[in-house]
Amino acid sequence: MKDKYIFRKKSGDQYNGRCASLLDQLSKEFTVSPPYFDFKSLSEQEKIQREKEVNNYLRSTHPNAKKIKPQSWNAVLFCFATLCYHYN
Numbered sequence: 001m002k003d004k005y006i007f008r009k010k011s012g013d014q015y016n017g018r019c020a021s022l023l024d025q026l027s028k029e030f031t032v033s034p035p036y037f038d039f040k041s042l043s044e045q046e047k048i049q050r051e052k053e054v055n056n057y058l059r060s061t062h063p064n065a066k067k068i069k070p071q072s073w074n075a076v077l078f079c080f081a082t083l084c085y086h087y088n
Contacts, residue, residue, distance in 0.1 A: 034078055035085035054080070 023030045037054060039047040058080055059065040068076060 035081040036078060037081050 018030055019025070037050070039050050042050065054077070058076060062068075062076070
């Protein structure tokens with residue numbers, strides 16, 4: 001499972017992130033993807049609209065959003081998706 005989804009070239013960061021998250025390396029949860037926004041079932045136009053809505057919301061609520069590098073913005077999206085997923 002790990003070799004299929006965690007590719008050898010970039011696997012070090014992914015593996016370290018999983019370990020830093022205190023996930024048990026021997027459990028199946030270790031290989032589960034984190035929550036993310038899945039807009040695959042929408043049309044291309046709807047997908048673009050939803051992505052804009054999420055990005056605009058986060059940029060409007062984050063005080064230093066303009067200072068975040070585009071490469072790091074995905075981490076913000078994953079954190080927000082995680083909060084949404086675990087929200088009761």
